[in-house]
Amino acid sequence: MTPRFSLRTLAALAAGLAFATASQAEEVTLRIHHFLPAGAPIQAKVLEPWCQKVTKESANQIKCKIFPSMQLGGSAPQLYDQAKDGVVDMIWTIPGYTPGRFLVTELFELPFMMNTPEATSRALWEFQTKHNAAEYKEVKPLAFHMNGPGNFYTRSKPIQSLADFKGLKMRGATRQTTRMLSALGATPVGMALPAVPEALSKGVIDGALTPYEVVQSTRMHELTKFTTESDPKFNAVYAQVFVLAMNKAKYDAMSPELKKVIDANSGADLSAWIGKMIHEADAPGRKLVQQANNTIHTLPVSELQNWKKATDQLDEELVAEINKRGLNGAALLKTAKELIEKSR
Known part of the structure; x- marks a missing residue:
């Protein structure tokens, strides 16, 4: 027997086919x-x-x-x-x-x-x-x-040791970077990256923390004269x-x-x-700094160890804050460090 379809049935089948086609072409x-x-x-x-x-x-x-x-x-x-x-x-x-x-x-x-x-x-x-x-x-x-590893860019003097931070107003992007700057001896100024070029050009800040990657977009090579980077054999001073x-x-x-x-x-x-x-993307940024004839100072491991001692208390402070939220801050920090080491 040949199946017979009403016009209503055919219309429903056509609508269903159209829907399926539309779904496939989402x-x-x-x-x-x-x-x-x-x-x-x-x-x-x-x-x-x-x-x-x-x-x-x-x-x-x-x-x-x-x-x-x-x-x-x-x-x-x-x-x-x-x-x-x-x-x-x-x-x-x-x-x-x-x-x-x-x-x-x-x-x-x-x-x-x-x-x-x-x-x-x-x-x-x-x-x-x-x-x-x-x-x-x-x-x-x-x-x-x-x-990439963050660097320190300054307008008027290089940063080669902890003593050089004294009196400097330095931009930091996050709570931990501003706390780090304070521990190192600088006066931290928190601000988002888009605000940095104007703040540097107007002297609102003496320097800023960024990786080489954003040098071009922030004109860091034009607005500062000195760059301090860290020895790549040591963990980065900071990153975001x-x-x-x-x-x-x-x-x-x-x-x-x-x-x-x-x-x-x-x-x-x-x-x-x-x-x-x-x-x-850090390499082209570093090249721009070099082409601008800016001074680049690489912190040796011996100096970085001094900086680490000066900032070690930040770990304890953050762990305590996490604990107040009902979490085990020490265990979370330990896990983070283990995962970083495992991924090396």
């Missing part, structure tokens, strides 16, 4: 917001290649629009909440721009914690997802990473934690197939790769 556009200029390494070397990769692996169903320099409004410290609240779909930012909010994360920003950005970024991802997921439960983290995160509702609304693409381009490997790429 397109998602991710609006990515960050605080650095478009030419900064984070966009050119990380965000743009990442977008190209997810677009290709999703058969052009996932696309990106990157908005640098806070083009969608707000300030750098507001980026995390923009992702949380769905104002944007993805952000790249420094959690430490909101002091004390991501307290456990600050363990990785303590002085002399980081060995290499690549290895420490891998350890950071494992730590955050296994031991500190609660701090980021409002978003979908895609990567956590470190930047960064997060690449997605709005949870945006992720949850994706099809299972597109979620797999995002998941395949997230995690420990992505975190380590970003750390590596950002560290590689």
Whole structure:
């Protein structure tokens, strides 16, 4: 017997087929917001290649629009909440721009914690997802990473020892970097990176802390005359934690197939790769400093050990703060150090 279909049945089948086709052709556009200029390494070397990769692996169903320099409004410290609240779909930012909010994360920003950005970024991802997921439960983290070793840039005199910090107003990005500056003998001034060039040019600050990677975007080689870096055989004096995160509702609304693409381009490997790429971007920045004929002083291990002694109490202070939140700060610090050493 030949099956017979009513017009209503045929219409329903056609509608179902159209829906299935539309689902297969689902397109998602991710609006990515960050605080650095478009030419900064984070966009050119990380965000743009990442977008190209997810677009290709999703058969052009996932696309990106990157908005640098806070083009969608707000300030750098507001980026995390923009992702949380769905104002944007993805952000790249420094959690430490909101002091004390991501307290456990600050363990990785303590002085002399980081060995290499690549290895420490891998350890950071494992730590955050296994031991500190609660701090980021409002978003979908895609990567956590470190930047390259931080340097000290000054306008009027070089920093070669602890005594040289006296009387200097130095910019720090996060709570731990400003505390470190105070322990070293400087007067700390907290501010986000976009405000640094103007503060230097107007003499509001005498110097700043940044890695070589952002020299070009901040004109650090033009605004300062002296750079102090540390011996690479010793752990970095300081480094900062960064997060690449997605709005949870945006992720949850994706099809299972597109979620797999995002998941395949997230995690420990992505975190380590970003750390590596950002560290590689330090070399061109250092070259700019050299071409400007600025003085570069490399701190020897013997002097770095003095700096470590001067800042050791910051570990104890942060552990005590974490304890007040009902967590075991000492155990978390021990775990962080073990993961960093394991990833070396």
